[in-house]
Amino acid sequence: MIPATVRQPLSRERILVAAVGLADAYGISAVTMRRIGEALDCEAMSLYYYVESKGALVAGLAEQVIGEVVAATAADPPGATGWRELVLGRCLLARSVMLRHPWAPQVIMSLPEAPTVTYAIYEQLVGTLVDAGFTYELAHRAIHALGSMVLGFTQELFEPADGSAPTMTVDQMQAMTETMPHLAALATPDIHGTEGSLSTCDTQAEFEFTLGLLLDGLDRARA
Amino acid sequence: MIPATVRQPLSRERILVAAVGLADAYGISAVTMRRIGEALDCEAMSLYYYVESKGALVAGLAEQVIGEVVAATAADPPGATGWRELVLGRCLLARSVMLRHPWAPQVIMSLPEAPTVTYAIYEQLVGTLVDAGFTYELAHRAIHALGSMVLGFTQELFEPADGSAPTMTVDQMQAMTETMPHLAALATPDIHGTEGSLSTCDTQAEFEFTLGLLLDGLDRARA
DNA sequence: ACCTGAACACCGTTCAAGT
DNA sequence: ACCTGAACACCGTTCAAGT
Numbered sequence: 001m002i003p004a005t006v007r008q009p010l011s012r013e014r015i016l017v018a019a020v021g022l023a024d025a026y027g028i029s030a031v032t033m034r035r036i037g038e039a040l041d042c043e044a045m046s047l048y049y050y051v052e053s054k055g056a057l058v059a060g061l062a063e064q065v066i067g068e069v070v071a072a073t074a075a076d077p078p079g080a081t082g083w084r085e086l087v088l089g090r091c092l093l094a095r096s097v098m099l100r101h102p103w104a105p106q107v108i109m110s111l112p113e114a115p116t117v118t119y120a121i122y123e124q125l126v127g128t129l130v131d132a133g134f135t136y137e138l139a140h141r142a143i144h145a146l147g148s149m150v151l152g153f154t155q156e157l158f159e160p161a162d163g164s165a166p167t168m169t170v171d172q173m174q175a176m177t178e179t180m181p182h183l184a185a186l187a188t189p190d191i192h193g194t195e196g197s198l199s200t201c202d203t204q205a206e207f208e209f210t211l212g213l214l215l216d217g218l219d220r221a222r223a
Numbered sequence: 224m225i226p227a228t229v230r231q232p233l234s235r236e237r238i239l240v241a242a243v244g245l246a247d248a249y250g251i252s253a254v255t256m257r258r259i260g261e262a263l264d265c266e267a268m269s270l271y272y273y274v275e276s277k278g279a280l281v282a283g284l285a286e287q288v289i290g291e292v293v294a295a296t297a298a299d300p301p302g303a304t305g306w307r308e309l310v311l312g313r314c315l316l317a318r319s320v321m322l323r324h325p326w327a328p329q330v331i332m333s334l335p336e337a338p339t340v341t342y343a344i345y346e347q348l349v350g351t352l353v354d355a356g357f358t359y360e361l362a363h364r365a366i367h368a369l370g371s372m373v374l375g376f377t378q379e380l381f382e383p384a385d386g387s388a389p390t391m392t393v394d395q396m397q398a399m400t401e402t403m404p405h406l407a408a409l410a411t412p413d414i415h416g417t418e419g420s421l422s423t424c425d426t427q428a429e430f431e432f433t434l435g436l437l438l439d440g441l442d443r444a445r446a
Numbered sequence: 447a448c449c450t451g452a453a454c455a456c457c458g459t460t461c462a463a464g465t
Numbered sequence: 466a467c468c469t470g471a472a473c474a475c476c477g478t479t480c481a482a483g484t
Contacts, residue, residue, distance in 0.1 A: 032458090034458090043469055045459080045470085046469070048459075126405040145433040145436065153367075185359055210368040213440030216443075217436030257477090269448080272449070277476095277478090
């Protein structure tokens with residue numbers, strides 16, 4: 001009697017999950033009331049029964065992603081020793097979540113206020129730091145420094161997102177060697193002792209390096 | 224014979240300036256082909272004669288802002304001694320430009336490729352660093368670290384954008400003291416030797432502190 | 447060469463109406 | 466209680482047509 005595919009009732013949760021799926025698959029611009037409706041086999045207007053507005057839906061997206069971070073970082077690894085290791089591990093996990101949802105940092109930073117879940121992360125972080133001898137003042141600064149790293153480092157500024165075809169012709173390369181010698185050196189293998197650090201840019205390594213600088217600096221400021 | 228207000232001819236430049244003005248005054252969402260047309264006293268469709276698409280226009284916005292950074296940082300202060308002082312000064316100037324255009328970091332990071340003007344900034348930075356004994360490898364990392372700071376630190380994650388009314392009732396505050404003691408301490412004046420570092424959050428000081436950590440770290444890595 | 451009117455597909459959102 | 470049709474104001478964009 002029950003048809004093969006019963007249409008599940010809508011819910012805020014189902015809507016948010018569908019929206020995250022759309023964003024992951026087609027980018028944040030595909031997150032549209034009408035397309036969410038399509039994905040859930042209902043009309044766009046039905047969503048307004050569960051979600052106040054598009055803005056509230058977008059805030060829900062951020063909530064969803066930050067919830068993933070909370071879930072991933074709730075339990076510290078058993079063998080962890082010291083605050084540095086703990087915080088480093090959590091930052092790397094948080095980043096891995098952001099990499100799964102490249103649209104998320106933008107969305108999170110565009111919100112007028114941080115979703116409530118965020119406080120759980122901060123509470124945990126401040127706890128760890130204060131236990132390790134940080135003042136609250138310094139812990140507060142650590143929040144800003146680490147938060148802006150996790151959210152700000154995903155986007156790439158320099159190289160083409162693809163890393164695929166060289167966008168430069170030989171002529172352009174030639175001109176660049178004259179007008180911008182240092183960048184040319186940076187982009188050219190086997191010069192100045194680099195192997196072309198531009199072309200082989202490993203963003204993950206960059207992230208870990210910069211994060212290391214920050215953690216070292218915080219450790220020094222602690223003493 | 225010439226009427227009091229001659230309608231200036233359109234140009235890419237005029238369009239971009241008008242768009243930046245709209246974004247500064249009403250936010251990036253107000254940057255609309257139709258509203259730009261209104262501001263320039265022409266029809267939205269006319270813009271397409273000078274601008275390929277909305278995407279190209281947005282790229283132009285980023286170009287405009289990065290151009291401001293280039294202009295602000297082209298000449299180093301006469302009395303500057305050493306790379307740290309030079310780079311610190313440029314980062315602070317770059318940040319001040321971003322603060323004048325709060326929509327800019329989002330826009331810049333959303334681009335598939337960095338505008339060409341950006342290379343001028345990187346060339347200058349790499350030059351300064353290599354002259355100071357940085358390897359190209361390390362200079363590359365500095366680009367990432369500093370770039371993500373300048374673009375990522377504008378957005379606030381924690382406190383309400385306003386800093387105005389307390390969004391929390393006394394009850395909520397009470398509950399927070401129990402479930403999130405550390406954040407409660409962070410938010411409460413005269414506890415644990417802080418004067419309520421949350422309420423008195425000075426983002427500029429936070430930025431300079433974190434930037435200092437990075438510069439110190441880079442200096443150590445140089446040696 | 448430069449600008450516009452008309453038209454299209456697509457948005458978010460409201461609200462009265464259906465079940 | 467939950468969902469929808471019709472309608473509105475607003476998008477980006479194309480293209481033939483005006484000057």
